[in-house]
Amino acid sequence: xxxxxxxxxxxxxxxxxxxxxxxxxxxxxxxxxxxxxxxxxxxxxxxxxxxxxxxxxxxxxxxxxxxxxxxxxxxxxxxxxxxxxxxxxxxxxxxxxxxxxxxxxxxxxxxxxxxxxxxxxxxxxxxxxxxxxxxxxxxxxxxxxxxxxxxxxxxxxxxxxxxxxxxxxxxxxxxxxxxxxxxxxxxxxxxxxxxxxxxxxxxxxxxxxxxxxxxxxxxxxxxxxxxxxxxxxxxxxxxxxxxxxxxxxxxxxxxxxxxxxxxxxxxxxxxxxxxxxxxxxxxxxxxxxxxxxxxxxxxxxxxxxxxxxxxxxxxxxxxxxxxxxxxxxxxxxxxxxxxxxxxxxxxxxxxxxxxxxxxxxxxxxxxxxxxxxxxxxxxxxxxxxxxxxxxxxxxxxxxxxxxxxxxxxxxxxxxxxxxxx
Ligand code: 13P
Ligand code: SF4
Numbered sequence: 001x002x003x004x005x006x007x008x009x010x011x012x013x014x015x016x017x018x019x020x021x022x023x024x025x026x027x028x029x030x031x032x033x034x035x036x037x038x039x040x041x042x043x044x045x046x047x048x049x050x051x052x053x054x055x056x057x058x059x060x061x062x063x064x065x066x067x068x069x070x071x072x073x074x075x076x077x078x079x080x081x082x083x084x085x086x087x088x089x090x091x092x093x094x095x096x097x098x099x100x101x102x103x104x105x106x107x108x109x110x111x112x113x114x115x116x117x118x119x120x121x122x123x124x125x126x127x128x129x130x131x132x133x134x135x136x137x138x139x140x141x142x143x144x145x146x147x148x149x150x151x152x153x154x155x156x157x158x159x160x161x162x163x164x165x166x167x168x169x170x171x172x173x174x175x176x177x178x179x180x181x182x183x184x185x186x187x188x189x190x191x192x193x194x195x196x197x198x199x200x201x202x203x204x205x206x207x208x209x210x211x212x213x214x215x216x217x218x219x220x221x222x223x224x225x226x227x228x229x230x231x232x233x234x235x236x237x238x239x240x241x242x243x244x245x246x247x248x249x250x251x252x253x254x255x256x257x258x259x260x261x262x263x264x265x266x267x268x269x270x271x272x273x274x275x276x277x278x279x280x281x282x283x284x285x286x287x288x289x290x291x292x293x294x295x296x297x298x299x300x301x302x303x304x305x306x307x308x309x310x311x312x313x314x315x316x317x318x319x320x321x322x323x324x325x326x327x328x329x330x331x332x333x334x335x336x337x338x339x340x341x342x343x344x345x346x347x348x349x350x351x352x353x354x355x356x357x358x359x360x361x362x363x364x365x366x367x368x369x370x371x372x373x374x375x376x377x378x379x380x381x382x383x384x385x386x387x388x389x390x391x392x393x394x395x396x397x398x399x400x401x402x403x404x405x406x407x408x409x410x411x412x413x414x415x416x417x418x419x420x421x
Contacts, residue, residue: 016366024373025053028146036369038150038279047153048124050146050373050393057377062091065376069095072383080386081115082379083108083130085122086321087342087371092121092379101322102126102189103208107413109133109140117141117391119382121374124148127395128193132402132409141386142395143378147370149190151306154276155230157194159254160185163272164202166258167227170266176224183272184223186215188231189412190278193397193405195229200407209305210320210417212238216271218415225269227252230276237305237312239271246309251275280368281306284340288361289314292338301361302327303340311340320417321345328353343367 019026019035027034028050032043057065073080073095083105084096093099098108102122109118109130117139120127127142134140164185171182185204187195196206203222207215216238219226228235229252236249248270252259258266259275266272284307292299301315302324312318317327321341328337328349336357339346343365350358385392397405 014364016364020365020367020372023058023377024144024375025050025058025377027373028052028144033148033150033369034146034373036280036372037283037366038369041150041153041279043148043150044153044156047148048145050144050378053377053381057381060377060380062376065380066091066094068380069376069383072380072387075387076117076383078114079116080119080383081112081117082119082121085126085371086325086345086348087368088121088374089344089372090348091376092374093348095376095379096121101208101210101320102129103210103320103412103417104322106130106133106189106208106409110413112138117386119143119379120395121379122147123152123368123370124395125152125190125192128397129189129196129405129409131395131397132193132196132405139391140395141382141391141393143382143393144373144375145393145395147373149370151188151230151276151278152190152192155187155191155195155254155274157192157198160195160198160229163227163252163254163259164198167266167272170258170263171224180220180222180224182223183225183227184219185227185229186219186235187229187408188212188234191230193401196408197401197404200404200409204408205415206408206412207234207415208320208412208417209234210322211412211415212305213242213418214415215412216242218411225271227272227274229274231278231306232273232276233278233281233308233312234305235271235273236309237307237318240309244270249273278306280342280366281340282308283362283364283366284308284311286310286314288340288363289338292359292361296336296338296357299336299338300327300331301338301340303361307340315340322417325349328356328358331356342371344371 017035084099110133119141131140185199189208250261252272253275302317303315305318338361340361346360
């Protein structure tokens with residue numbers, strides 16, 4: 001059985017990794033992120049591993065898995081809600097009750113009070129967030145526990161605590177004349193629950209790519225500067241758009257004393273950018289945009305703000321996955337779109353809007369390694385286990401962590417996204 005369906009309209013269809021033709025279960029017991037964009041990243045030893053998926057699910061045809069998922073869902077009825085992120089493969093998306101970006105999915109997790117179980121087809125930090133926001137008696141299931149996020153894994157609680165200690169020693173604790181504390185921690189949604197809890201404990205907040213600007217405004221009302229983790233690009237792109245000069249945004253490298261900056265640089269800083277990035281969005285380049293403009297005069301280039309700043313600057317627009325989807329949906333005239341985000345979403349937009357020409361900026365098909373791990377085999381397995389009365393792959397955030405994380409997440413949910421396409 002072919003496990004991926006990643007051909008792209010108008011692109012040669014070369015993939016970044018021949019292993020993508022295999023089933024994700026071939027990589028469950030292998031350390032690392034598996035094939036796709038983050039294959040070269042180093043997964044921390046603490047990254048969850050997935051146990052062996054029973055053979056009947058590995059060997060079933062796509063049609064059989066589809067039928068089994070439909071049957072299990074019919075038996076479970078409203079006891080189960082399936083949430084899906086835009087980057088999921090089509091074979092999963094068709095079973096989602098709600099499809100969205102990470103902000104919308106966090107919201108959705110809070111607003112499905114009748115379901116006993118939320119099956120989260122996305123990545124680990126999203127499932128953790130759903131568990132923090134869901135009711136106490138609701139279980140959240142991640143069909144493949146190895147569906148992490150290499151960017152989220154680039155910041156861990158020990159390194160952030162260490163950075164905080166160094167910054168507190170440098171800045172002190174006293175607010176300025178306007179009552180603003182020296183530094184506010186802001187974590188991107190793409191982070192572990194204990195980092196969200198850290199922000200909750202230290203007067204900070206969570207942001208997503210859709211509300212990052214509102215969140216930074218919130219933070220600057222309360223603090224003189226921001227420690228932004230783990231995605232340097234989202235932090236830089238957002239603060240730059242708000243007028244913060246690049247020289248006031250030093251990188252914080254957790255492996256170096258004072259993050260690799262001098263005391264003077266840190267004293268002048270407005271935003272300290274953690275040394276993290278997304279391997280999917282790092283693949284997009286200014287050259288690709290130049291080529292798209294040469295090959296398709298009038299092309300509209302839209303990229304995700306996890307792309308490096310020069311790419312965002314060269315694009316026509318940048319926005320979250322939901323922003324990109326709405327921009328395409330709102331175009332009334334046939335338009336050519338070159339999109340800089342994950343391939344599954346770009347392919348789906350191309351299929352849904354045949355009146356437009358839609359292609360991925362990167363001609364090489366290279367999906368998010370971890371979103372790729374949610375295959376219908378795992379979805380069929382977790383649903384049939386539920387039918388049999390067993391909850392497998394539950395993602396549970398410890399109560400003390402969840403309480404502090406909820407504080408930062410509630411602040412995030414109150415900070416509504418500013419721009420829509
Ligand atoms: P969105 O918040 O735009 O859904 O993005 C999530 C993500 O992981 C992008 O890489
Ligand atoms: Fe993480 Fe990048 Fe995948 Fe998003 S696309 S889940 S940031 S690795």
